[in-house]
Amino acid sequence: MAVQNWLESLKTAKKTALIQDGKRKVHYLFSDGKEMAEEYDLKSDELLVRKWRQKNAFGAIGQWQTEVGDTSSPTAGGLAAQIIESSSNPVFMRKDTKMEFQWRIRNLPYPKEVYSVIVDQTERCCIVRTSNKKYYKKFSIPDLDRCHLPLLNTALTFAYANNTLIITKTC
Numbered sequence: 001m002a003v004q005n006w007l008e009s010l011k012t013a014k015k016t017a018l019i020q021d022g023k024r025k026v027h028y029l030f031s032d033g034k035e036m037a038e039e040y041d042l043k044s045d046e047l048l049v050r051k052w053r054q055k056n057a058f059g060a061i062g063q064w065q066t067e068v069g070d071t072s073s074p075t076a077g078g079l080a081a082q083i084i085e086s087s088s089n090p091v092f093m094r095k096d097t098k099m100e101f102q103w104r105i106r107n108l109p110y111p112k113e114v115y116s117v118i119v120d121q122t123e124r125c126c127i128v129r130t131s132n133k134k135y136y137k138k139f140s141i142p143d144l145d146r147c148h149l150p151l152l153n154t155a156l157t158f159a160y161a162n163n164t165l166i167i168t169k170t171c
Helices: 002-012 142-147
Strands: 014-020 023-029 035-041 047-053 065-068 091-094 100-106 115-120 125-130 136-140 156-161 164-170
Touching: 115 156, 125 164
Parallel strands: none
Antiparallel strands: 014 023, 023 035, 035 047, 047 065, 091 100, 100 164, 115 125, 125 136, 156 164
């Protein structure tokens, strides 16, 4: 039933699409005031970026929240351009394929045996932790929450290569 509600809200949303820089950009404006912007690669039809934005309690438009894709954005000049986070910090990003959800955590120098990926059913989120207590990350899957689909531990797998932990949830 929830899947039908999500599909109905997508169908009734006001949509605008354009092609620019080899990407198909689609903007959705939902009846509740939320906005969603997606970018797709024209050649592969792969989802590159999905961002959400909604109005705050005072009616002002909020900042874009990245759900899928790279969260880094160029900063405008001033003090923010001078203060940069370390390039060796772990970088968490989501990159989906047509058949699976995928998260990548770059700059993790520990061997694969150190990592564990589990599902917390009560909070409907995934937890990545290391046995040496050097890294801990809790994240949810908004797509599953929107459709009220189950989050099962058996559907999660992970691999490790080139200092990158790749977590995959098959559909």
